[in-house]
Amino acid sequence: xxxxxxxxxxxxxxxVENALKRVGVTPVITDDKETLQKADKVIFPGVxxxxxxxxxxxxxxxxxxxxxxxxxxxxxxxxxxxMCRHSEEGDVDCLNIFDAEVKRFVPTPQERxxxxxxxNTIEQLKSDMFPIELEKSFVYFVHSYYxxxxxxxxxxxxxxxxxxxxxxxxNFYATQFHIEKSGKVGEHILNxxxxx
Amino acid sequence: xxAKRIIPCLDVKDGETVKGVNFVxxxxxxxxxxxxxxxxxxxxxxxxxxxxxASHEGRKTFTELVKKVAAQVSIPFTVGGGINEMKDxxxxxxxxxxxxxxxxxxxxxxxxxxxxxxxxxxxxxVVAIDANFEADMWRCYLNGGRVPTDxxxxxxxxxxxxxxxxxxxxxxxxxxxxxxxxANEALNRLSNDLNIPVIASGGAGKREHFRDAFIKGNADAAxxxxxxxxGEIGIRDLKTYLAEEGVCVRM
Numbered sequence: 001x002x003x004x005x006x007x008x009x010x011x012x013x014x015x016v017e018n019a020l021k022r023v024g025v026t027p028v029i030t031d032d033k034e035t036l037q038k039a040d041k042v043i044f045p046g047v048x049x050x051x052x053x054x055x056x057x058x059x060x061x062x063x064x065x066x067x068x069x070x071x072x073x074x075x076x077x078x079x080x081x082x083m084c085r086h087s088e089e090g091d092v093d094c095l096n097i098f099d100a101e102v103k104r105f106v107p108t109p110q111e112r113x114x115x116x117x118x119x120n121t122i123e124q125l126k127s128d129m130f131p132i133e134l135e136k137s138f139v140y141f142v143h144s145y146y147x148x149x150x151x152x153x154x155x156x157x158x159x160x161x162x163x164x165x166x167x168x169x170x171n172f173y174a175t176q177f178h179i180e181k182s183g184k185v186g187e188h189i190l191n192x193x194x195x196x
Numbered sequence: 197x198x199a200k201r202i203i204p205c206l207d208v209k210d211g212e213t214v215k216g217v218n219f220v221x222x223x224x225x226x227x228x229x230x231x232x233x234x235x236x237x238x239x240x241x242x243x244x245x246x247x248x249x250a251s252h253e254g255r256k257t258f259t260e261l262v263k264k265v266a267a268q269v270s271i272p273f274t275v276g277g278g279i280n281e282m283k284d285x286x287x288x289x290x291x292x293x294x295x296x297x298x299x300x301x302x303x304x305x306x307x308x309x310x311x312x313x314x315x316x317x318x319x320x321x322v323v324a325i326d327a328n329f330e331a332d333m334w335r336c337y338l339n340g341g342r343v344p345t346d347x348x349x350x351x352x353x354x355x356x357x358x359x360x361x362x363x364x365x366x367x368x369x370x371x372x373x374x375x376x377x378x379a380n381e382a383l384n385r386l387s388n389d390l391n392i393p394v395i396a397s398g399g400a401g402k403r404e405h406f407r408d409a410f411i412k413g414n415a416d417a418a419x420x421x422x423x424x425x426x427g428e429i430g431i432r433d434l435k436t437y438l439a440e441e442g443v444c445v446r447m
Contacts, residue, residue: 011289011316014266015266021267022267022268022270112391113390113391113393115318115319115362116198117363118198118199118201118393119198119199119446120197120198120199138446140271142319178272181271181294182270182271183236183270183271186270
């Protein structure tokens with residue numbers, strides 16, 4: 001199986017490569033159009049800022065390429081946020097695969113700390129992207145922006161407000177949490193995605 | 197609900213774990229990668245690797261170690277020790293560390309916090325503060341607690357947050373090594389003053405101390421070294437206990 005990781009100006013790409021290797025898959029990291037289109041699975045990971053990464057994707061014509069992919073595609077963290085319609089981070093229009101707005105967390109007196117950093121549970125699991133036994137499992141988050149619950153939401157996490165921990169539409173899958181840093185649960189989800 | 201984190205800290209010198217370990221059936225006690233995996237399997241939420249090597253050669257060894265940890269450990273880890281400038285940060289993040297912890301360098305050159313935050317994001321930048329309670333004030337120290345400064349805990353932590361720190365790792369020199377509990381009063385004030393996570397460090401001797409750091413100190417995470425390394429407290433037992441005490445932990 002050929003797994004491709006989209007190469008762009010975001011951090012954390014090597015963490016996803018390491019996670020894939022731990023489950024026995026050696027990915028190719030590339031921005032080559034043909035390689036990405038031919039891959040069996042494509043992963044769109046990253047840690048970064050929405051406006052600058054979106055600008056990079058456009059400049060390298062990766063935006064249209066990603067939208068046109070037909071195989072299972074997995075966005076992680078900023079990857080997921082960039083797959084939405086628009087982000088408040090840098091007020092930027094994104095890929096519009098998911099019809100959702102990315103918003104900044106507004107702290108409350110009870111939950112004051114932003115970024116939302118650490119282990120939290122995923123609930124109300126839907127879609128074929130999650131094995132059902134993972135309901136209420138802990139996964140690792142680091143983010144200051146969130147996607148509200150919407151019709152594509154396939155997992156919900158509660159911090160400040162219930163938000164989308166995962167999204168799914170057609171061949172596009174995405175998680176706000178870092179699958180690659182979520183221990184055994186993360187490996188389970190990654191293996192499951194690879195089996196789709 | 198966001199879980200409180202338990203973080204074992206591993207001191208590394210010339211590529212080997214320094215403090216002794218006492219695990220049953222654990223053969224490679226000195227191997228930081230194996231030890232990290234072992235902690236991860238027991239339920240540690242994050243790891244901290246502290247490079248206590250002084251030499252240039254040792255730094256290279258540590259970078260190689262970071263690559264191995266990144267390849268083999270599936271939970272987040274922070275690296276610290278000897279980070280003085282952006283090129284150190286870049287080297288360690290490129291090797292696969294999730295966060296860097298800066299201490300003396302941040303006090304000497306506070307702009308480093310801004311540089312890290314701007315280039316890699318706030319979440320990457322942990323500012324570690326060693327402070328000692330003296331004359332009713334928490335005075336900050338440099339160089340592993342050897343050099344006093346004119347900075348004080350609460351104002352320095354606030355400044356670090358404003359400059360872009362993603363977390364504060366507060367070690368109480370007053371409590372460190374004494375094993376009578378964390379500096380809960382100071383932790384509580386710090387946690388209320390700041391809107392970034394606070395990691396408690398220094399003073400863990402028994403399970404109750406972790407509970408108190410979370411409940412009385414309102415810490416977001418608790419770090420410890422010797423109680424884990426010497427097997428005095430097992431991470432799984434600790435988390436079971438904390439859950440019974442009403443602390444939200446990842447099981």
